[in-house]
Amino acid sequence: MSIATTAIPSPRQPSRRKSLRFDDRRQLFLLALALPAVVYIAAVAIWPLVQGIGYSFFDYNLLRRGGAKTFVGLDNYVQVLTDGTGQRALINTFVFTIGAVFFEFILGLGLAMLLWRDGRFNRICLAFLLIPVTITPLVVGLIFRALLAVDYGYIGYYLAEWGITSPRGLLAGTTTALPTLIFIDIWEWTPLVALILLAGLKALPGDILEAAFADGATSWQRFRLVILPLLLPTVFLALVLRMMDAFRVFDSIFVTTGGGPGDATTSLMVYGVKQGLQFFNIGYASAIANISILCIALMAAAFTLLIRRADVKANEQ
Amino acid sequence: MTTMTTTATLPRLAAPARRVTALQKRIRIERTALVLIIAVYMIPVLWLVATAYKPPKDMFSSPPSFLFEPTLHNFRRVFEVFDVWSLLQSSIIISLGSAVLSLLLGVPAGYALARARSRYAIWVAYLFLAIRTVPIIATLLPFYLMMRDIGLLGTWWAVILINTTLNCAFVTWMMFSYFRSLPRDMEEAALTDGCTLFGAFYRVALPTVVPGIIASALFCVMFSWNDFLVAMFLTNSDSKPLSVALLAAFGTKDITWGTLGALAHFSTVPIMLMALFMNRYFVQGLTKGVH
Numbered sequence: 251m252s253i254a255t256t257a258i259p260s261p262r263q264p265s266r267r268k269s270l271r272f273d274d275r276r277q278l279f280l281l282a283l284a285l286p287a288v289v290y291i292a293a294v295a296i297w298p299l300v301q302g303i304g305y306s307f308f309d310y311n312l313l314r315r316g317g318a319k320t321f322v323g324l325d326n327y328v329q330v331l332t333d334g335t336g337q338r339a340l341i342n343t344f345v346f347t348i349g350a351v352f353f354e355f356i357l358g359l360g361l362a363m364l365l366w367r368d369g370r371f372n373r374i375c376l377a378f379l380l381i382p383v384t385i386t387p388l389v390v391g392l393i394f395r396a397l398l399a400v401d402y403g404y405i406g407y408y409l410a411e412w413g414i415t416s417p418r419g420l421l422a423g424t425t426t427a428l429p430t431l432i433f434i435d436i437w438e439w440t441p442l443v444a445l446i447l448l449a450g451l452k453a454l455p456g457d458i459l460e461a462a463f464a465d466g467a468t469s470w471q472r473f474r475l476v477i478l479p480l481l482l483p484t485v486f487l488a489l490v491l492r493m494m495d496a497f498r499v500f501d502s503i504f505v506t507t508g509g510g511p512g513d514a515t516t517s518l519m520v521y522g523v524k525q526g527l528q529f530f531n532i533g534y535a536s537a538i539a540n541i542s543i544l545c546i547a548l549m550a551a552a553f554t555l556l557i558r559r560a561d562v563k564a565n566e567q
Numbered sequence: 568m569t570t571m572t573t574t575a576t577l578p579r580l581a582a583p584a585r586r587v588t589a590l591q592k593r594i595r596i597e598r599t600a601l602v603l604i605i606a607v608y609m610i611p612v613l614w615l616v617a618t619a620y621k622p623p624k625d626m627f628s629s630p631p632s633f634l635f636e637p638t639l640h641n642f643r644r645v646f647e648v649f650d651v652w653s654l655l656q657s658s659i660i661i662s663l664g665s666a667v668l669s670l671l672l673g674v675p676a677g678y679a680l681a682r683a684r685s686r687y688a689i690w691v692a693y694l695f696l697a698i699r700t701v702p703i704i705a706t707l708l709p710f711y712l713m714m715r716d717i718g719l720l721g722t723w724w725a726v727i728l729i730n731t732t733l734n735c736a737f738v739t740w741m742m743f744s745y746f747r748s749l750p751r752d753m754e755e756a757a758l759t760d761g762c763t764l765f766g767a768f769y770r771v772a773l774p775t776v777v778p779g780i781i782a783s784a785l786f787c788v789m790f791s792w793n794d795f796l797v798a799m800f801l802t803n804s805d806s807k808p809l810s811v812a813l814l815a816a817f818g819t820k821d822i823t824w825g826t827l828g829a830l831a832h833f834s835t836v837p838i839m840l841m842a843l844f845m846n847r848y849f850v851q852g853l854t855k856g857v858h
Binding site (some may be wrong): 375384518 | 611704831
């Protein structure tokens with residue numbers, strides 16, 4: 251939007267020529283400032299990505315003698331989508347993402363409403379709530395693994411003792427492991443969702459809120475009819491951000507279950523890392539990575555469309 | 568409290584006064600709820616802290632013991648088993664190295680993209696945003712082979728270089744949004760006064776976005792410090808950071824949860840303190856970096 255405003259034509263011919271020259275110089279200067287980062291990203295991020303796309307069409311295993319590559323076309327992709335663990339990983343990743351983001355959003359919204367009132371007390375509360383966000387996901391995984399241990403964990407022992415869970419604990423059950431991991435993710439990231447929504451709440455136009463108060467709407471009406479529609483762009487933003495992060499889940503799974511029991515908690519990232527960096531199946535792992543990039547891109551595109559539609563709707567009102 | 572006494576003598580004011588108390592009551596309920604939520608929320612964190620000070624005999628007691636005599640035994644043990652200073656050194660070098668490199672690359676790029684008149688600038692900015700969302704495994708595999716070929720595998724440089732891709736993309740996007748919301752007038756005025764182009768960037772624009780730079784730096788450090796996947800595959804036993812040591816220590820026979828908890832202190836406390844003391848910048852980074 252600011253592109254158009256800068257081009258103010260100067261009335262005098264000579265100075266205009268001079269300013270044009272100056273402007274060229276300026277654009278060159280800006281180009282020079284941007285160039286190192288662009289070159290860096292191209293060389294260290296985009297080039298490997300392109301290479302990864304290339305590898306995914308080959309049967310390429312580093313552990314085989316000489317690391318010979320054979321072109322196999324789309325075989326790797328077909329294999330990921332048809333073999334048991336690949337399908338499991340894809341389903342698990344989606345279940346994890348949707349489950350975690352759904353609860354994080356509901357709880358985060360509740361927290362944001364609680365924290366909305368400005369004040370020292372709420373700021374201190376927020377600072378405390380953000381502690382989980384700063385803890386290494388690795389350590390978070392370790393903490394929960396210990397807490398849920400059936401023999402000495404503060405939570406796991408009593409859950410098993412009172413017969414709520416199987417004697418082997420939550421993380422060892424094929425049906426309970428994934429929900430437990432979702433719970434851990436909710437614990438760690440709900441405050442972040444709350445924080446983003448809180449920033450959105452604080453940016454809401456005060457006069458509209460006051461008008462809603464003056465109208466005598468009940469708090470539920472106020473929330474559903476006034477606050478939520480206005481907050482929608484922020485809601486989408488929080489959702490898309492968390493979805494993209496949750497889709498890449500690796501650390502907490504790797505530490506707590508390692509993808510097990512069986513492949514009950516194997517996510518795409520866990521599967522990719524296993525295939526690529528433990529078995530050095532570079533071609534196959536690249537296909538897994540590219541499938542997850544594709545999923546993330548599709549999710550981002552879908553949300554961008556939704557945001558745009560919400561924006562249009564908000565402007566109409 | 569004065570309102571209470573006035574309501575008794577002046578009935579006319581009763582209605583607004585009751586509204587105030589209703590609001591006060593509501594705030595009280597909200598605050599109680601918040602305190603309860605935080606109390607439950609902190610259990611895992613408290614466990615981590617408590618475990619580190621637990622004597623070994625209480626570690627695996629079943630049912631778990633809640634009361635114990637605090638001891639520094641686990642910390643002594645950590646220093647016996649691990650070369651903590653070397654691990655800390657690796658973590659610090661990797662995170663600071665990546666943060667510095669990312670800022671050097673990302674801050675000028677963010678400025679340039681925000682000020683450039685080219686219509687491609689916004690697309691380049693979006694590209695940087697997209698790079699941030701790529702799962703690390705996609706770049707890690709080819710990057711691993713690349714590092715193997717140029718002989719940087721096992722060095723800090725390998726970790727710094729790959730962390731910098733994500734960090735630099737983050738910084739560029741973040742600074743792009745900071746510079747974009749900054750009016751151009753001051754720079755224009757400085758340029759008219761004969762300031763150089765670089766001067767307009769360095770001496771006029773840059774000082775106004777210092778909060779953004781601090782927030783960016785905080786996040787770069789946090790990201791590299793907390794990562795273990797990249798470091799696990801790109802470092803060796805001499806260059807591994809704390810996170811990798813934590814993971815390796817876990818599951819080893821002679822390492823108890825207590826020792827692990829003590830080691831985890833070194834890996835979580837610095838970042839936690841940073842986030843608490845620089846809360847304003849931390850919050851800015853969390854909310855602004857995503858817009």
